[in-house]
Each structure stands twice: as C-alpha cells, then as structure tokens.
Amino acid sequence: MMRQGWQPRRTIVLCSWDAEEFGMVANISSLLVINIKWTRGSTEWVEQNLLNLGSKVVAYLNVDCAVQGPGFFAGATPQLDNLLIEVAKKVQDPDSESMTIYDNWMITNKVINIQRLSGVDSDFSPLLQHAGVPSVDLYYGRDFPVYHTAFDSYNWMTNHGDPLFQRHVAVAGVWGLLALHLADDPILPFNYVLHRTIMELHKSPTQLG
Numbered sequence: 242m243m244r245q246g247w248q249p250r251r252t253i254v255l256c257s258w259d260a261e262e263f264g265m266v267a268n269i270s271s272l273l274v275i276n277i278k279w280t281r282g283s284t285e286w287v288e289q290n291l292l293n294l295g296s297k298v299v300a301y302l303n304v305d306c307a308v309q310g311p312g313f314f315a316g317a318t319p320q321l322d323n324l325l326i327e328v329a330k331k332v333q334d335p336d337s338e339s340m341t342i343y344d345n346w347m348i349t350n351k352v353i354n355i356q357r358l359s360g361v362d363s364d365f366s367p368l369l370q371h372a373g374v375p376s377v378d379l380y381y382g383r384d385f386p387v388y389h390t391a392f393d394s395y396n397w398m399t400n401h402g403d404p405l406f407q408r409h410v411a412v413a414g415v416w417g418l419l420a421l422h423l424a425d426d427p428i429l430p431f432n433y434v435l436h437r438t439i440m441e442l443h444k445s446p447t448q449l450g
Contacts, residue, residue, distance in 0.1 A: 249424035251299055258283045258364050287367035294372040300423045301376040303365040307412045308403045310382025312349065313342050315415075316356035317377045318369065319439040320431040324422055325377060325415075326353055332414040335381075335407035342411060375431065379415055381408040 259282065287294060300321065313334075317325055329343040337345055346353060358365055358376055365376040382402070387393045403409055422430050 251424045253424050283364040284367040287371050291372055298374045301365060301368040301374045302416055302419055303363055303378040304416060305363040306380055306385055308381040308408045309385035310402060313346055313381055315379050316358045318375045319436040320433050321375055321377055322355050322435055323432045324430045328415055328418040332411055335411040379412055
C-alpha cells in the first residue's frame with residue numbers, strides 16, 4: 242500500500258520485545274503501537290516514554306503467542322470491542338472455508354466473548370495499566386502445552402500447532418485490519434458508550450470490595 246502512495250493519518254510504530262516479564266509487576270500527533278513479539282523490555286520502554294505514550298498513543302495491538310492451537314481468542318479494552326467484531330467478520334476462518342472468524346466464534350461460544358485485559362502476563366500490561374492505552378490481544382488456542390519448554394519449536398508448530406500456518410495468516414489479517422482502521426479512519430472507531438456500560442457493571446461495592 243505504501244509503494245502505491247498510501248500514507249497513514251497516524252504514525253504506526255512496530256515494536257519487538259524481549260525481557261517481557263522483567264519488572265512487569267512492579268513529536269507526533271498520535272500513534273498506533275503494534276507489538277511484534279520478541280529486543281527491549283516493554284515495561285522499561287513504557288517507563289521511559291510514559292508521558293508521550295499516555296498523551297499521544299491511540300491504541301496498542303498485542304500478539305504474544307499468535308498460535309497455540311485451534312480456536313480464536315481475543316481480549317480488549319471495551320471501547321475497541323465493536324471494531325474487533327467488525328474486523329472478525331471480514332477475515333476468513335482458517336479452519337472452515339465457508340465461514341469467517343466471527344461466524345466460527347459465534348458457533349463455538351454462542352456469544353462473542355471478548356476477554357478483559359486484567360492480567361500482567363503479556364506486553365499489553367505496561368501500555369494499558371501504566372500508560373492507560375486502549376489495547377487488544379489476539380491469539381489462537383489456549384493452554385499451550387509446550388510453552389516455555391524445549392519442545393516449543395518450529396517442529397511442534399508444523400506438526401501440531403498450525404501445520405499450514407493458516408491460523409497465523411488469520412491472526413495477521415485481524416491484526417492488519419485493526420491497524421488500518423486505527424491508523425487511518427478520520428474518526429477513531431472507539432465506542433465509549435459500550436465502555437461506560439462495561440464499567441458500570443463493576444461499580445457495586447461488593448465487586449469493588
């Protein structure tokens with residue numbers, strides 16, 4: 242697209258992280274930050290750039306373990322739910338030629354279940370919890386059996402996780418369309434009415450206590 246003359250309205254920053262977990266507990270108009278997993282720790286980078294990130298970054302798109310097995314899963318802050326759903330309707334499901342990711346998502350879960358990013362187990366944590374940046378996390382599969390073991394390898398992926406790499410293509414499709422909307426839409430596609438509704442559900446003293 243850029244070779245054909247396209248320029249995004251907002252700057253896109255591609256980040257490759259290492260040292261993710263270390264410290265995790267503990268001149269641009271606007272930016273879109275995209276995580277390409279694995280050189281410098283995300284927490285350290287956020288701490289060093291906190292003022293700029295909090296005031297200028299539009300959104301953060303996280304992909305940690307892109308494919309761990311079957312089944313599409315997504316987490317997001319609520320203002321991004323609608324955009325994520327619309328994008329899922331446009332990407333073909335890698336495990337069914339006749340369906341989109343959205344179609345299979347609905348059949349599998351009966352409802353669209355977008356998880357909330359409350360954990361501290363990936364690079365979205367410092368962007369969201371320290372800088373307050375709206376975030377999305379995407380992946381295929383759960384309970385990755387070889388995660389952080391000697392068997393977590395290209396061989397495992399080609400034999401078990403995603404032999405034809407079609408699920409990787411699907412994640413890239415969702416990731417790419419999200420990035421295009423967030424980088425180029427004249428009006429940012431955020432739904433803060435939905436965000437408020439979700440926040441209202443967590444206001445009761447019982448839940449807060």
